[in-house]
Amino acid sequence: xxxxxxxxADLGGIAAAAVAAFSFRFDVFHFLEVPGFLHYLAAAxxxxxxxxxxxxxxxxxxxxxxxxxxxxxLLAVGASTVGMGVVVAVFRMSGMFPIFSRSMPVLxxxxxxxxxxxxxxxxxxxxxxxxxxxxxQANGGARRVLVVGAGQAGTMVVREMERNPALxxxxxxxxDDDPTKLGKRIxxxxxxxxxxxxxxxxxxxxxxxxxxxxPTAPGPLVRAVAEGCREAGVRSRIVPGVxxxxxxxxxxxxLRQVEITDLLRRAPVQTRAEAAAYVYGRVVLxxxxxxxxxxxxxxxxxxxxxxxxxxxxxxENSIFEALIRLREQFPxxxxxxxxxxxxxxxxxxxxxxxxxxxxxxxxxxxxxxxxMEENPEEAVTNNVFGTKNVVDAALAAGTERLVLISTDKAxxxxxxxxxxxxxxxxxxxxxxxxxxxxYVVVRFGxxxxxxxxxxxxxxxxxxxxxxxxVTHPEVKRFFMTIPEAVHLVLQAGGMGKGGELFxxxxxxxxRIVDLAKDLxxxxxxxxxxxxxxxxxLKPGEKLVEELWERGASVEPTALxxxxxxxxxGSDGGQSLSAxxxxxxxxxxxxxxxxxxxxxxxxxxxxxxxxxxxGPSLS
Numbered sequence: 261x262x263x264x265x266x267x268x269a270d271l272g273g274i275a276a277a278a279v280a281a282f283s284f285r286f287d288v289f290h291f292l293e294v295p296g297f298l299h300y301l302a303a304a305x306x307x308x309x310x311x312x313x314x315x316x317x318x319x320x321x322x323x324x325x326x327x328x329x330x331x332x333x334l335l336a337v338g339a340s341t342v343g344m345g346v347v348v349a350v351f352r353m354s355g356m357f358p359i360f361s362r363s364m365p366v367l368x369x370x371x372x373x374x375x376x377x378x379x380x381x382x383x384x385x386x387x388x389x390x391x392x393x394x395x396x397q398a399n400g401g402a403r404r405v406l407v408v409g410a411g412q413a414g415t416m417v418v419r420e421m422e423r424n425p426a427l428x429x430x431x432x433x434x435x436d437d438d439p440t441k442l443g444k445r446i447x448x449x450x451x452x453x454x455x456x457x458x459x460x461x462x463x464x465x466x467x468x469x470x471x472x473x474x475p476t477a478p479g480p481l482v483r484a485v486a487e488g489c490r491e492a493g494v495r496s497r498i499v500p501g502v503x504x505x506x507x508x509x510x511x512x513x514x515l516r517q518v519e520i521t522d523l524l525r526r527a528p529v530q531t532r533a534e535a536a537a538y539v540y541g542r543v544v545l546x547x548x549x550x551x552x553x554x555x556x557x558x559x560x561x562x563x564x565x566x567x568x569x570x571x572x573x574x575x576e577n578s579i580f581e582a583l584i585r586l587r588e589q590f591p592x593x594x595x596x597x598x599x600x601x602x603x604x605x606x607x608x609x610x611x612x613x614x615x616x617x618x619x620x621x622x623x624x625x626x627x628x629x630x631x632m633e634e635n636p637e638e639a640v641t642n643n644v645f646g647t648k649n650v651v652d653a654a655l656a657a658g659t660e661r662l663v664l665i666s667t668d669k670a671x672x673x674x675x676x677x678x679x680x681x682x683x684x685x686x687x688x689x690x691x692x693x694x695x696x697x698x699y700v701v702v703r704f705g706x707x708x709x710x711x712x713x714x715x716x717x718x719x720x721x722x723x724x725x726x727x728x729x730v731t732h733p734e735v736k737r738f739f740m741t742i743p744e745a746v747h748l749v750l751q752a753g754g755m756g757k758g759g760e761l762f763x764x765x766x767x768x769x770x771r772i773v774d775l776a777k778d779l780x781x782x783x784x785x786x787x788x789x790x791x792x793x794x795x796x797l798k799p800g801e802k803l804v805e806e807l808w809e810r811g812a813s814v815e816p817t818a819l820x821x822x823x824x825x826x827x828x829g830s831d832g833g834q835s836l837s838a839x840x841x842x843x844x845x846x847x848x849x850x851x852x853x854x855x856x857x858x859x860x861x862x863x864x865x866x867x868x869x870x871x872x873x874g875p876s877l878s
Contacts, residue, residue, distance in 0.1 A: 266380070273372065275305060276375060277304075277374075280371050281364060281371055282364070299351060303344065304372075307343050308340040308343075311336055317332065317336050317376075329380065330377060330381075333377050338369070341365055341368070341369030341372070402428045403429050404432050404467050405431050407431055407473050408435045408458070408470060408471065408472050409436060409477075410434035410441050410451050411473070413473040414434055416473075417431075417499060418449060431449055432452075432465050433449050434449060435454060435455055435457065436454065436455075455485060463492070468494060468495070470495070471498070472485050475499050482498070483523045486498075486518045486523070498519075499515060517782075523782075536754065537564075539750070543570065543618055544617055544619045546572065546621045547573070547622045547623055548623035549579060549582055550571070550573035550581070550582050552707065553665060553742065553745070554624070558582065559590075560750055567594065569594070572602075573599065579597050579599060583595060602649055604649075605649045605652075608653045609649075609656065612656065612659070613656075613657060615657075617659055618661070619660065619663075620661070620663070624646060625642065625643050625646075625681065626642045626643055628677070629669060629677045629800045629801055633800040640676075640848045640851045643684050644680050644687070645848060650662075651688055660697060661700075663699075663702055663753040664684060664688045665749060666681050668706075668738060669805070671807055672810070675799075676855060676856070678800070685703075685761065689701060689759045689760075699758060701761045701762065702748075702762045702763075702764065703761065703825075704749075707742045708740070718779045719779065719783075725790070727791045727792065730773050730793070731795055731798060732796065734771070735772050736769035736804045738767070739766070740767075749764075751819055751822060752817075752819075761824070761825045761826070761827065762822050762825070764823075773792060776792055813825070
């Protein structure tokens, strides 16, 4: 509705409010006899529209009236009421109002607010009704949709369906477990029942698709709804998870298919606005910046306002791709790519001298357990000597904070990779104790979707028609999404005083075979259609991973999802570091020999996970 018609409606409302105010105050039949009534009415019809225009009431699109718009109405009516009070005072001094009630402008203002606000709400309701009629006509063949979750996300999804008929979706109602919502109407649609009634509601209302609008719901709840949709024979889609929404990767109205990350979703972590304040306006260097974790660290650093993010990596292609993605999302951020190998001590020293980073996130590492069993010298030179080079360069350049991103394989290590990551953690913590700087280690388990992880492997096997290969029916791993893990890493990095080992709360471990079965179902297959075969544990692998050693001291921190851990083996005695680095060690060959010897005497090392035969290193 054009604002000129809104102005005409306002004039009628202003006049009606003045008449009603005089009628209430004096007498419904004798208000015309009150001296000055016509002067007051004329002043109101002139002054109030001018105030409304100056305060922007005729520069708004009232078909989408919101609470903010009604606040503007309240401000404009309040200002015009004050103006009318001034007019009344002037008129009284001039003798036009020999007798006049001081409460009259206030009463008139209240009635004007009701009239003017009512006009705009009416415009909104009329527009909504017209849209619904148009959508119902245009959506004759639209899919009937049931929305699970009658909260803010659910109502936003319904609103998007109504505003965009091209989606071909028409909302029928909600499901919600909140008993106070059952039977009520939300955004014009009924709450038809709880989640348990999904099969009955789908059948009764001829539902073609279900939208799961619960971005903060944990994985088991999402799994139950998705499984219920599968059993009811309807397609399901989902609102992105809370981390996708917070990080700007998606919007509530952008629906997608249910993915494995949704089924493994944890309860949302508690975030703090000041968590990454320590990187704001600082130069931050990230090693391994082309990897899954490193590139996400860079993205969140750019989002947090780092003055410059230095992307250091050995693979030029991965750094190039990470840089392109970051520049698309953060065109104003200062991003500097550096191609270098952390094993090149002189090169790393020169890089640190050039950039003088205030904060360093060390994510560069060889991570594949069975490959490092076959290539232990590569694991040692990269994970151990490379970390030593980075730490020494950071100390020389005056770096205030350094965060080593570690792995659960470093807890009671039974593999070469785990042992080298444990040694890397010992190097960082020793540097913190000797220098007094805030150098810390953050440890967590597997991340979903990282390069070389099990989920992409399973997807490729499913696309090929199977079989899906699992190492052992009882093997378990901890899982977390990449954005969530990196968010907690940044928070833990800001808490560290120096020398701490922080471990992320990964929740309960997940059986890999259950993960495979979920992926098979999400891909539209039954378990009988795609077989699962067991191929045995690979060299160095554990049956069940652990986040800290037995007997470790575990303390809570200010963040419930970050724990402070003290492992007795890390501080002396017969720790891996003491066994391997007790004497002056100058060659990777010496470290490899000692690592292998140390692993052989560890009782946790599985008998079936010995390093395969190959060139001898002894």
